[in-house]
Amino acid sequence: MKQACVYIVTNKPYVTLYTGVTTVLSKRIYHHREGSGSKFTSKYDYQLLVYYEVYEDIRIAIAREKQIKAGSRQKKLDLIKSINPEWKDLYNMLA
Template sequence: MTYWVYILASKPGGTLYIGVTNNLIRRVYEHREGLADGFTKRYGVKTLVYFEAHETIAVALQREKNIKHWSREWKIDLIVAGNPDWRDLYEDIAR
């Protein structure tokens, strides 16, 4: 099984959300459609701007914790390194 660490944004340079899941397409869909109550729904955080795969849940959870503890600048640098235009990557994964 693959586990995913992902970052959603409200807009380029906007509010960020970091999460982990074993089904990236389903989970991002839930955020986009407002089916996931909480932070992302409250702040309109729906755009998938970054994701990475991991082989175990332990590794994915540790990576999520590490990223959450980084400064905002480091998080933005991570996003921009792979997605400089802050493009919504959902369509790429949902194909």
């Protein structure tokens, strides 16, 4: 199985949050930053990686993505604050 990541990105005013899943997190975040992702993500200029989780099984990552997406905005904010209370961009921390 390929390793997979669930992630949350946001724009600079922190207005919108986007939750996604990918097998290559650094490449996917690069695409968000370049605006070459979906029309939705390019519309909101997602630049900041504020949260991610790593899974050994893509199926588990997809299930977790659905769980996060189904949650309220407040649940997503609490999740982000639990590991990244200062809302730092985590992109440069990726290996």
